[in-house]
Structures are given as C-alpha cells and as structure tokens.
Amino acid sequence: PDRSSQRLFFALWPSAADAERIMAWVHQAHKAVGGRTMRVDTLHLTLAFLGSTPFDRVQALVQAAPLWSAPVGPVTLRRFGRFAGPRVVWAGPGEEDSLSWLSHLHDDLWCRLQALGWQRPDSPFRPHVSLLRKAGPGDLAALHRPSLAWMPEQCVLVASQPTESGSTYQALARMPLQG
Ligand code: 2AM
Numbered sequence: 001p002d003r004s005s006q007r008l009f010f011a012l013w014p015s016a017a018d019a020e021r022i023m024a025w026v027h028q029a030h031k032a033v034g035g036r037t038m039r040v041d042t043l044h045l046t047l048a049f050l051g052s053t054p055f056d057r058v059q060a061l062v063q064a065a066p067l068w069s070a071p072v073g074p075v076t077l078r079r080f081g082r083f084a085g086p087r088v089v090w091a092g093p094g095e096e097d098s099l100s101w102l103s104h105l106h107d108d109l110w111c112r113l114q115a116l117g118w119q120r121p122d123s124p125f126r127p128h129v130s131l132l133r134k135a136g137p138g139d140l141a142a143l144h145r146p147s148l149a150w151m152p153e154q155c156v157l158v159a160s161q162p163t164e165s166g167s168t169y170q171a172l173a174r175m176p177l178q179g
Helices: 016-033 055-067 101-115
Strands: 005-014 045-054 075-077 079-083 088-092 129-133 148-150 152-163 166-175
Touching: 005 016, 005 055, 005 166, 016 088, 016 129, 016 148, 045 055, 045 101, 055 152, 055 166
Parallel strands: none
Antiparallel strands: 005 045, 005 152, 075 148, 079 088, 088 129, 152 166
C-alpha cells in the first residue's frame, strides 16, 4: 500500500445501536433491488470527502479536528435515493430537513477545512447514508420507509482503504459534538 498518502473523509457515525436500526433500511432496499449491503459497522453520513491526502496534511487534520466542535441533532431518514454511476442506494433526510443543523454543520466544517487550504467542492451537499452498492434496477419509491431518527455519536476523520470486499475504515481523529 501507498503509505505516503491516505484517502480521507469526515463523517457522522451512528452508535452501534443506531446502526442496527439503520439496518432496517438496508434490508428493505436489499429485498427490492439486491446488491451488496453495507456492513452494520460501516454505516455513516459523509460531511466532507477529501480524497487522497499527503501525509503531512493528514497530520495537520489529526491535530486540528479534536480542537473543533459543533452542535449536533438527530438525522432523520425519510427517503431512498440512488447514485446511478456507482449503483449506490442510500437513505437520506427529506427536502424539508435541508435547512437543518446538518447544513450548518457541513458549512462549519468546510469553513474550517478551507482555512487549512482545502477546496470546497462546487457540488451541493446531498446528505445520505449509503445502504447498498452494485444495486440492481427496481422501484424504490413504493418501498416501506421505516421511521427513523438517529443521533450521531461522533464526527470522525476517517481513512478509507479499498479492499476486495468493500472499503475498510479507520478513525484517525474525533471532532467533539454538542448534543
Ligand atoms: P458514497 O457512500 O455515496 O459512495 C468514502 O468514500 C465516503 O465518502 C463515502 O461515504 C462516499 O459516499 C463519500 N464520498 C463523497 N464524495 C466522494 C467521491 N468523490 N469519491 C468517493 N467517495 C466520496
């Protein structure tokens, strides 16, 4: 493996109990369209994808993130969605949730990252929890949507390592959250 850089992202991570509850969404979607299910311990909501990062910049983030903090609230899952290219099926908040604390947290985090020289992407923030990869076709609109609000336990800086059976994730640092 290349040890001179790491593939990084910041994400909200559910508690083990909330991750179990989110699996209800994974199972609903999988029954309808198949594909590869995310493992319960890998479910998360990405706030900032940073991609391949040279080691000195990784160190700067590992030192900075624990000094940051942000208010946090419940993440509601209300709908299924798809990303066509990677054939990802996800669960996310509804339109009515889009101006919530989640957008503020996303803005906040990107302001801090920009101050460290990171370039904020032009694409709009589309908060989602990926449930399936390599999913087949099929109608998601008619599926039962389990009512669910989960409280993120942590905001983590994660290094992702691609493997045959999906990515393995390693938490490098934690940003404190105020509930
Ligand atoms: P995804 O689940 O929709 O694939 C690690 O790859 C995390 O960063 C995943 O949650 C992934 O979202 C997210 N991510 C956001 N933008 C990405 C990009 N351009 N390439 C890869 N992953 C990205």
